[in-house]
Each structure stands twice: as structure tokens, then as C-alpha cells.
Amino acid sequence: MPKVVDHEERRRELAGAVWRVITRDGVAHVSMRTVAAESGWSSGALRHYFATRDELLAFACEQVLTRVTARITALRPQGTPQEMVRALLLETMPVDSERHTEASITFAFLALGLGDPALAAVQRKILIGMSELCQNLTRHLLPDASPQQQLSAARRLNAMVDGLSVHVLAGHLTPAEAVAELDAHLTTVSP
Amino acid sequence: MPKVVDHEERRRELAGAVWRVITRDGVAHVSMRTVAAESGWSSGALRHYFATRDELLAFACEQVLTRVTARITALRPQGTPQEMVRALLLETMPVDSERHTEASITFAFLALGLGDPALAAVQRKILIGMSELCQNLTRHLLPDASPQQQLSAARRLNAMVDGLSVHVLAGHLTPAEAVAELDAHLTTVSP
DNA sequence: TCCTTTATAACACGGCCGTGCGATAATCGG
DNA sequence: CCGATTATCGCACGGCCGTGTTATAAAGGA
Numbered sequence: 001m002p003k004v005v006d007h008e009e010r011r012r013e014l015a016g017a018v019w020r021v022i023t024r025d026g027v028a029h030v031s032m033r034t035v036a037a038e039s040g041w042s043s044g045a046l047r048h049y050f051a052t053r054d055e056l057l058a059f060a061c062e063q064v065l066t067r068v069t070a071r072i073t074a075l076r077p078q079g080t081p082q083e084m085v086r087a088l089l090l091e092t093m094p095v096d097s098e099r100h101t102e103a104s105i106t107f108a109f110l111a112l113g114l115g116d117p118a119l120a121a122v123q124r125k126i127l128i129g130m131s132e133l134c135q136n137l138t139r140h141l142l143p144d145a146s147p148q149q150q151l152s153a154a155r156r157l158n159a160m161v162d163g164l165s166v167h168v169l170a171g172h173l174t175p176a177e178a179v180a181e182l183d184a185h186l187t188t189v190s191p
Numbered sequence: 192m193p194k195v196v197d198h199e200e201r202r203r204e205l206a207g208a209v210w211r212v213i214t215r216d217g218v219a220h221v222s223m224r225t226v227a228a229e230s231g232w233s234s235g236a237l238r239h240y241f242a243t244r245d246e247l248l249a250f251a252c253e254q255v256l257t258r259v260t261a262r263i264t265a266l267r268p269q270g271t272p273q274e275m276v277r278a279l280l281l282e283t284m285p286v287d288s289e290r291h292t293e294a295s296i297t298f299a300f301l302a303l304g305l306g307d308p309a310l311a312a313v314q315r316k317i318l319i320g321m322s323e324l325c326q327n328l329t330r331h332l333l334p335d336a337s338p339q340q341q342l343s344a345a346r347r348l349n350a351m352v353d354g355l356s357v358h359v360l361a362g363h364l365t366p367a368e369a370v371a372e373l374d375a376h377l378t379t380v381s382p
Numbered sequence: 383t384c385c386t387t388t389a390t391a392a393c394a395c396g397g398c399c400g401t402g403c404g405a406t407a408a409t410c411g412g
Numbered sequence: 413c414c415g416a417t418t419a420t421c422g423c424a425c426g427g428c429c430g431t432g433t434t435a436t437a438a439a440g441g442a
Contacts, residue, residue, distance in 0.1 A: 158358070160351055172319075244431095
């Protein structure tokens with residue numbers, strides 16, 4: 001057997017290069033060449049792990065979902081339900097540098113997926129994951145409410161989190177202001 | 192004097208071609224050539240009215256802002272404050288085909304502006320306009336609240352509207368569901 | 383009528399893109 | 413040691429891009 005490398009590990013490394021290019025120059029500057037240069041590999045080597053640009057982008061986006069869900073499932077329940085909900089949602093919002101990067105990538109893909117059916121599948125995964133998370137959280141926040149009320153509250157919570165995140169990404173809110181408004185919303189949901 | 196055309200009118204016509212390209216193929220497919228083909232003019236003619244691609248994109252985006260603000264200022268006050276707030280906000284949300292187009296363009300530019308300082312200026316105009324609108328609305332909804340409470344409610348309303356709009360654009364909510372959640376949120380703001 | 387100004391067209395250049403392809407290096411079973 | 417397999421490299425092709433330049437048509441004032 002010849003020299004063999006861990007394909008998944010290498011793909012994760014290359015996805016990291018995609019993230020750096022996106023956060024530095026924007027998603028429009030992501031190309032096989034720029035990512036190859038950013039990663040330090042040749043474009044031919046890059047093509048061994050990602051046959052097309054779309055495949056590269058889709059993997060880089062799914063990797064964000066993987067990381068966020070890993071962080072969320074690693075969180076141990078502690079504190080009141082409200083505190084727990086807050087901690088979980090903050091894992092998805094651009095409150096620090098690392099999460100800012102993840103959120104900006106997610107947002108960039110969301111916009112990209114509006115016009116590209118190939119990326120819309122990944123986009124859909126992320127939206128559904130976030131939506132189900134919100135529904136689970138609302139069930140804990142409002143255990144005595146009707147399913148319709150829970151679903152409505154979950155949808156509004158989901159929209160609020162995404163809206164606040166977008167405003168932080170656009171520099172229109174500071175992370176602290178967004179967290180404060182998340183807290184304010186949570187108190188209106190479950191006093 | 193030679194043959195003369197109304198430059199502003201022609202620019203608006205060309206911005207329409209930009210919109211059609213964006214809604215059909217996504218903002219990534221907008222180029223001087225594709226817009227020229229969509230509009231029926233030559234790329235040389237296009238360049239008479241927009242020297243660069245960035246200028247074309249920025250104008251097309253500002254045109255959305257112009258149209259939405261024109262519709263909003265044309266609205267005559269009627270009904271309760273809650274009904275008026277609802278009517279104003281619905282002008283900015285993707286509740287029908289025309290508004291869906293406008294919202295998807297705004298959203299595409301929002302994502303584009305994250306990595307492009309030249310477009311960030313237009314993006315900022317839109318965000319500030321929307322933010323000031325929400326602050327005015329909250330002042331009417333909560334006339335007796337403190338300025339801090341009004342500002343907080345305005346920020347949450349702004350985030351809620353944008354979050355719901357994004358979810359509609361992504362196909363994750365229907366327009367009717369988004370409107371229902373907007374109404375639900377408004378009742379929690381001002382019972 | 384002609385001339386100046388504007389509008390429109392058409393093309394050329396250099397650059398970046400995705401991607402296909404062949405050459406070379408590295409590695410391990412035989 | 414050798415050959416088979418994998419990894420890596422670098423180039424080349426065609427295509428689309430933005431943009432600059434030049435030529436042609438149109439149109440109204442002199």
C-alpha cells in the first residue's frame with residue numbers, strides 16, 4: 001500500500017481554509033485556486049479531495065453544522081430551563097470570534113442557497129436543525145402550553161435568534177446588545 | 192443637441208434587468224454581460240449608464256430601498272396603531288411576489304455587503320432605515336414606556352421582521368405563517 | 383446642409399475561473 | 413528491491429469576466 005492519508009481529516013483541514021477565505025475576502029472569493037493557496041496545497045491536491053467547487057462549499061458548510069451541533073450536544077444541563085435555553089442558543093449566535101466566523105459562513109451559504117439548488121440541500125439541513133432545536137427548547141419553556149402555542153413560540157424564537165445574528169453580522173448590533181435582546185425576548189416567552 | 196435619453200429612467204430600466212437576473216439565477220450570475228443580455232441592450236450601452244459592475248449593483252439595491260420607502264410614505268394612517276404598524280411592516284416583508292423579489296434582493300445584498308466594503312454603504316442605509324422605522328413604530332405602540340424599553344422593543348421587532356423574512360425567503364416558512372408570527376409578536380409587545 | 387454631441391455597438395485584452403490530464407514523488411506489499 | 417497504488421504537482425484548455433478603446437449611427441443646432 002502506498003502513502004495513505006486520512007481523507008476526512010484532510011477534508012476538514014481544507015474546509016478550514018475555506019472558512020478563512022470567506023471571513024477574510026467573502027464567499028465570492030472562494031475558488032479552487034484561492035482555497036488551494038490558502039491551505040498551502042496545490043490545486044491538483046485539492047481536487048483529490050473535492051472534485052468540484054460546489055462539493056467543497058457544501059462540505060465546508062456542513063462542517064459548521066457539525067461543529068455547532070457537537071458543541072450543543074456536549075453541553076450538560078444545568079441551571080433553570082431559561083438559563084439552559086439561553087446557553088444553547090448562544091452557541092449558535094455570533095457572540096465571539098469563533099462563533100462569528102461560523103455564523104457568517106452559515107449566513108453566506110443561506111444567501112448562496114437561495115439561487116443554487118445544489119447548496120439548498122445543506123441550507124435546508126441547517127434550517128431544520130435550528131428549527132427543531134427551537135421546538136425542543138420551547139417545549140421545556142412552556143410545558144403547559146398547547147402544541148400550537150409551542151410551535152408559534154418556537155417559530156418566533158427561531159426568527160428572533162436568526163434576526164439578531166444577522167444584525168450582529170452586519171455590524172448593526174453589538175454581540176452584547178443582541179444577547180440583551182435575546183434575554184428580553186426570553187422573559188416575554190416565559191416570565 | 193443630439194439624441195438624448197432620460198438617464199435616470201434608463202438606469203431604472205436596467206436595474207429591473209438586474210432584479211430579473213438575481214431572482215432567476217441568483218446574485219452570483221449578475222455580470223455586465225448577463226444584465227446587458229437580459230435588458231436587450233449591448234454591453235457597451237450598459238456601460239454608458241453604469242461604469243462598473245459595483246455601481247450597477249449598488250444602484251439596483253438602492254432602487255429597492257427607494258421603492259419600499261415610497262410605498263411606506265404613501266400609506267395613509269388608518270385603523271388602530273397596531274393595525275398601522277402591521278401594515279407598514281408588511282410592506283417590507285416577502286408576502287407577495289413583488290415583495291418577495293425585493294426582499295430577496297435586499298437579502299442578497301446584505302450577504303454581499305458582509306465582504307465588500309463598497310456595497311456595505313448601501314447595506315448600511317437599508318439597515319438604518321429599517322431600524323429607524325421600527326423605532327418610530329415602537330414609540331407609537333408603547334407611548335408610555337421608557338426610551339430604553341422603546342429601543343429594546345424596536346430592536347426586537349426589527350430582528351423579528353428580518354428573521355421571519357429570511358425564513359420565508361429560504362422556504363422555511365410560508366408568507367401566511369410569517370404574518371401570523373408577526374401578529375403574535377405584536378400582541379406580546381402591545382396587548 | 384453639415385457639425386458637434388450623444389448613444390450604441392463591437393471587439394480586444396488581460397485575468398481569474400473550473401476542470402481535465404499527464405508527470406513525478408512517496409509508500410508499502412511482494 | 414520492485415511494482416503497484418496513492419498523493420501531489422503543475423500545466424493547459426476553454427470560458428466568462430470587467431473594462432478600455434474605437435467605430436458607427438442618430439439627431440438637433442448652426
